[in-house]
Amino acid sequence: MATKSGRTIAHIKQRSVGSVLLRWESILFLIFLAVNIVNYSLSPDKYFNTSNLLRGLRETLVSGMIVFPMAFILLLGDIDLSVGGNVCLSATVLGLVYNASGSIWLGILAAVATGTVCGLINGLLLTRFTELAPMVVTLATNILYRGISEGILGDTATKGMQKVDWFKSLYFGKLGDIYYILIIFLVLAVIFGLVMHKTVFGRQMFAVGENKRAAKYAGIGVEKIRLIVFTLAGFMCGITAMFYCAKTGSVMSNAAEGYELDAICVCVLGGISTAGGKGTLPGAMIAFFTIALLKYGLGLVNIKGQIINVIIGALLVVVVMIPTVQDLIKKHRIKK
């Protein structure tokens, strides 16, 4: 069949400077720069000290591991509030298995298996009973997972994981000046980013998040994808539990509290819509490092943790309003 009206449709994208500048990632990057400038002017002699900076960043990397799977889950239009409880339970299991067997390898394996199974349970509940709300189900399993951990540990802690040198260095070890955990984090960022934006699976996730019915009619296994992503989130909870143990050496039943909200916060700031279908992983990464550096910089000038939370909270409110303000500007322009 030939084109009947002789009309042609362009298939190469024209990018204007304006549209690039108006992208969410560009705005985030400006905020990122601003945060750095403010931090630097607050403590000019300390802020760009490499070892300080890297150590400050490292603080946030353990809970930061959750950002990757959370980005996928939000992209699908789902939510997972159970990651904190999952990390806690996986870390508990790691400690128990290590102390019982003496093998840290067995401990890691058990932790990753626990996390994955917990994620699988979330996924199975949500995909077998699709009318259940993910927020409610994962809120419940969060309590369940942490509850199991509390049942096992009581008031005690499971300890001793830092006795294994190489395990401890997962968090404390360095390659040159750079911590291993930072390298792993960046590698994971690249992998998750490529999966999200460059593969069939990624595109299908976007489709599911935008419109589940259209995705189903396009032959996409919507529930299969959700199951995979929830299980993947569980797997990443197991991995996070491993780094958590390397960092702290002991696990109590309040471990990893609030990880779910930290991750959701970073994703939303990064432009990943909780309604699904929108956002980029690079955006989430810029948001992650912005918050991490803000915490570090404010910590340098001895601002208390609680006050830092106030500042970050206020910043979030302002930032999430930007798209609305942008729309107003656009409308104003068109009127002219």
Added chain:
Amino acid sequence: MAETILELHGITKIFPGVRALDQVQFDLRAGEIHALMGENGAGKSTFIKVIMGVHQAEEGQMLLYGQPVHFKSTRDAQKAGIAAIYQHVTAYPHLTVAENIFTGHLKKRFGIVQWKQMYEEADSLLKELNADFDSRALMGSLSVAQQQMVEIAKALSVHARIIIMDEPTAALTKRESEELYRITRKLRDEGVSIIFISHRFEDMYALASRVTVFRDSRYIGTYDVNGITNADLIKAMVGREINELFPKPKVELGEEVLRVEGLSRTGYFKDVSFHVRKGEILGLTGLVGARRTEVVQTIFGAEKLTAGKIFLEGQPVKIRRPAEAMKLGIGLLPENRQIEGLILDWGIGRNITLTELKSFVQGIFLNEKKENLVSKQLAEQVDTKAVTVFDKASSLSGGNQQKVVVAKALGSDFKVLILDEPTKGVDVGAKAAIYEIMGELAQAGYAIVMISSEMPEILGMCDRIVVMCEGRVSGELSREEATQEKILELAMLKQTATEGSV
């Protein structure tokens, strides 16, 4: 001649990048039904929204009873006695009919809602309209036609003198439409003026005294319905004459491709059997509620079937989900294209390639350059009216959205294409284009099943017609023996038996 009560001059409405209305005019007389027609995207809906104060016009003047008015919001319009009934009923399904009627102006005394009074008034409004339901019924339990009646009652409850109806008959059966005609005429006789938007010529002939035509955001003309012909109107609406609307070309029919035997789904349909051959267009028709859509959704694997067999090229096949149907070569273009057929927020290119992403994989990554090129070619093949493949699907008119859905199906290697109401909500020009594509697909060897409620396209396009009634096949007609009367008779086979008269 009755006095003119509403007059609009030189109305221009600009949206980002487009003039949605360009120097449009319109006038409405007291006690008149004035039809407003035009292709999709001609600006009818925008025009209505300007009248209702949803949008504010950049230029132009609106006179109500000779006085210039500026509505800042729908509330202003309602206060001035203008009410609109939109195409998609915007109701609260979990509230009662009376609550829906009085939304926004609940009967209150000392801040307390007067329920008894409200139900009484609602009932008397419904009685006036000859409604067969109670004001305490839940809105969600009503049929579309009944819900529209509630909307009309709502307009009456605010004593509207001007009622705008935006495609009210689109989702109605013939009989329900006639009921609506009756109510509309009654309102007119009581002095209410009505603006009636519709794609159906029969609506206009049945009701209107004058018709105004818009084309491409412009005013084309206002004509007396008395003495005007379909051809005149089509010419005014599309700016060209469409001589052959249904060009199903002669195609040599080949082997049988799809056969279904005794398909049943409890509560929906029972014992449905038909087959379709290579190069054939099989029509599947019936009234609303005949369960045609449910049948094809089940064949496509989107719903579970309780009994029956499906054969593809003579081999029995099991289809549990859409992916399996597509793998076997069965494609479905769903009726509800904005929800099931397209991701509206995506570019048309990504929509087209969604089903065949695997063919663009190089190594482990998608080759987007190749993807964009292929989607461009497919979009051009069906002559989509778009500038780039990145244009959002939501920015296209209904007809062009349908073309994108067709292009999406063309990208896969299908043997059977099922089109569910492919021209619903599509304007005349795009309709002809879709028929032409269907003819070409039949020539190319596709076996096509088309669900349609529109008699002319069923008669014009189909080689064979299967008629359904309330979940069963009530008859099958060949192209030669099919007539409008015979189809209707089969479509109402059951209803005549149960209700005694038609």
